[in-house]
Amino acid sequence: MNTQVIIGIVIGVVLLLALVVGTGIALQRRRRISLTQAPPTRAVDGRPEVDKSGGYQTGSGFSFTQGGTATLEPETPKPAAPKPPAPKAAPAAPEPSVADEAEKILETEADGAPSEPLVVEEAVEAAETQTAAPEVETPAVETPAAETPAAEAPAVEAPEVQTPAVEVPETPEVAAAPQLDEIAPTEGRLSRLRGRLARSQGAIGSSMLGLLGAGDLDEDSWEEIEDTLVMADLGTAATTAVIESLRAELASDKVRSADDARAALHRVLVEQLRPDLDRSVKALPHAGGPAVVLVVGVNGVGKTTTTGKLARVLVADGRRVLLGAADTFRAAAADQLQTWGERVGAGIVRGKEGADPASVAFDSVVAGIDDGVDVVLIDTAGRLHTKTGLMDELGKVKRVVEKKTPVDEVLLVLDATVGQNGLMQAKVFAEVVDLTGVVLTKLDGTAKGGIVFRIQDELGVPVKLVGLGEGADDLAPFDPAAFVDALL
Ligand SMILES: Nc1nc2c(ncn2[C@@H]2O[C@H](COP(=O)(O)OP(=O)(O)OP(=O)(O)O)[C@@H](O)[C@H]2O)c(=O)[nH]1
Numbered sequence: 001m002n003t004q005v006i007i008g009i010v011i012g013v014v015l016l017l018a019l020v021v022g023t024g025i026a027l028q029r030r031r032r033i034s035l036t037q038a039p040p041t042r043a044v045d046g047r048p049e050v051d052k053s054g055g056y057q058t059g060s061g062f063s064f065t066q067g068g069t070a071t072l073e074p075e076t077p078k079p080a081a082p083k084p085p086a087p088k089a090a091p092a093a094p095e096p097s098v099a100d101e102a103e104k105i106l107e108t109e110a111d112g113a114p115s116e117p118l119v120v121e122e123a124v125e126a127a128e129t130q131t132a133a134p135e136v137e138t139p140a141v142e143t144p145a146a147e148t149p150a151a152e153a154p155a156v157e158a159p160e161v162q163t164p165a166v167e168v169p170e171t172p173e174v175a176a177a178p179q180l181d182e183i184a185p186t187e188g189r190l191s192r193l194r195g196r197l198a199r200s201q202g203a204i205g206s207s208m209l210g211l212l213g214a215g216d217l218d219e220d221s222w223e224e225i226e227d228t229l230v231m232a233d234l235g236t237a238a239t240t241a242v243i244e245s246l247r248a249e250l251a252s253d254k255v256r257s258a259d260d261a262r263a264a265l266h267r268v269l270v271e272q273l274r275p276d277l278d279r280s281v282k283a284l285p286h287a288g289g290p291a292v293v294l295v296v297g298v299n300g301v302g303k304t305t306t307t308g309k310l311a312r313v314l315v316a317d318g319r320r321v322l323l324g325a326a327d328t329f330r331a332a333a334a335d336q337l338q339t340w341g342e343r344v345g346a347g348i349v350r351g352k353e354g355a356d357p358a359s360v361a362f363d364s365v366v367a368g369i370d371d372g373v374d375v376v377l378i379d380t381a382g383r384l385h386t387k388t389g390l391m392d393e394l395g396k397v398k399r400v401v402e403k404k405t406p407v408d409e410v411l412l413v414l415d416a417t418v419g420q421n422g423l424m425q426a427k428v429f430a431e432v433v434d435l436t437g438v439v440l441t442k443l444d445g446t447a448k449g450g451i452v453f454r455i456q457d458e459l460g461v462p463v464k465l466v467g468l469g470e471g472a473d474d475l476a477p478f479d480p481a482a483f484v485d486a487l488l
Pocket residue numbers: 297298299300301302303304305306327330333381382383441442443444445466467468469470474
């Protein structure tokens with residue numbers, strides 16, 4: 001009898017111990033699960049997604065739209081990163097010599113070897129660090145078994161000590177956010193920067209208003225008006241059109257005061273700037289991948305600066321941006337672009353100095369598609385429009401990218417201070433790549449704001465953006481009415 005009682009007690013003790021151990025393990029696991037679930041990382045296609053916008057979500061005075069093939073709602077900031085079919089080593093278009101090289105790039109890509117370009121992407125690093133967290137899940141708690149007698153019981157306490165360690169990976173990458181720049185509001189920039197147009201204001205606005213406000217105009221006055229417009233770089237066609245419209249306005253007898261004259265001049269100039277043209281920047285993603293914007297122009301006009309400024313505006317609009325440094329002539333240009341990217345949290349793909357710019361552009365787009373970004377902005381090297389080889393190379397950059405995805409926007413950057421020569425450049429660039437828009441930089445440093453009229457007149461391509469200073473946020477959307485307001 002005694003033996004049976006003892007056996008019964010032993011079994012009871014063992015069962016009690018098993019219960020205690022089991023409860024300990026369950027409690028500890030539950031605690032661990034709650035910790036690993038905490039990071040607010042969202043997954044896109046199995047990859048943790050990191051908000052690179054620095055939290056900026058502003059309404060934008062800039063107008064962004066999708067390219068021709070677009071079907072997504074502009075508000076949908078995160079398209080799934082679909083993988084377009086790998087490009088076949090298709091027979092190259094019947095292009096001259098560049099076609100062979102383009103094929104080579106595509107073959108390399110199809111082999112899955114993006115070769116030299118380095119991808120500097122904070123998102124990727126962050127993703128790696130964050131995915132590491134869940135792995136901390138399995139500590140050595142499994143050991144205690146039900147059979148183990150009383151002596152083993154204290155072992156249950158041990159795993160508790162490990163708990164604080166689990167919290168460490170919880171510190172998210174958001175630590176990088178405070179280093180990001182604060183971006184000036186994008187709304188109403190042209191009006192806010194109107195002072196920057198002071199020089200053109202004096203040359204066109206004040207002198208024209210002075211002449212028109214003087215009352216009845218004789219032929220000498222009209223000639224003076226004509227000279228003023230020509231001096232401001234409007235060009236003959238635009239000047240003639242403006243004078244004709246002004247004469248008609250004045251003859252209509254509705255202009256009786258200086259205010260009337262001002263209103264008439266405002267109407268005529270705005271009309272001449274063709275407010276009907278589509279000036280939206282096609283920088284929103286397609287159903288199949290990111291928008292691609294190519295930035296081109298001669299040396300020193302402000303391409304890299306404009307690319308950086310545009311990235312800021314897009315980030316401020318909540319977009320994920322990848323920069324492609326296809327300016328492989330100057331390592332400093334890629335460094336400069338990288339700095340712009342780091343300041344707002346945009347990644348960059350860059351090649352070695354002297355690398356094939358088409359290859360870097362292509363790799364940027366591939367990386368952009370893989371990473372599911374909204375837009376890839378490709379900065380190209382400055383090239384003299386008079387050098388045929390360089391211009392051919394630019395054509396190749398565009399063609400090679402187009403083997404992967406459409407190029408939505410080709411922005412020609414022109415320096416407003418060079419006047420006449422800018423037009424020559426624009427014409428040659430337009431022959432090599434279909435321009436979709438012009439960015440007129442350095443308008444703050446010239447009295448020749450009239451170049452805007454001329455470019456649109458002669459190229460038929462809308463001025464979409466204007467650069468009004470060297471500051472990071474001195475880029476504004478071009479709006480005819482606001483521009484004329486700023487001039488008068
Ligand atoms: N005042 C003024 N300066 C500008 C503007 N845009 C660019 N710049 C300046 O123009 C200079 C050249 O700018 P970059 O962006 O390096 O020109 P780039 O076309 O990329 O030059 P390359 O790579 O050599 O072809 C820099 O000093 C810029 O700060 C602008 O709108 N106004």
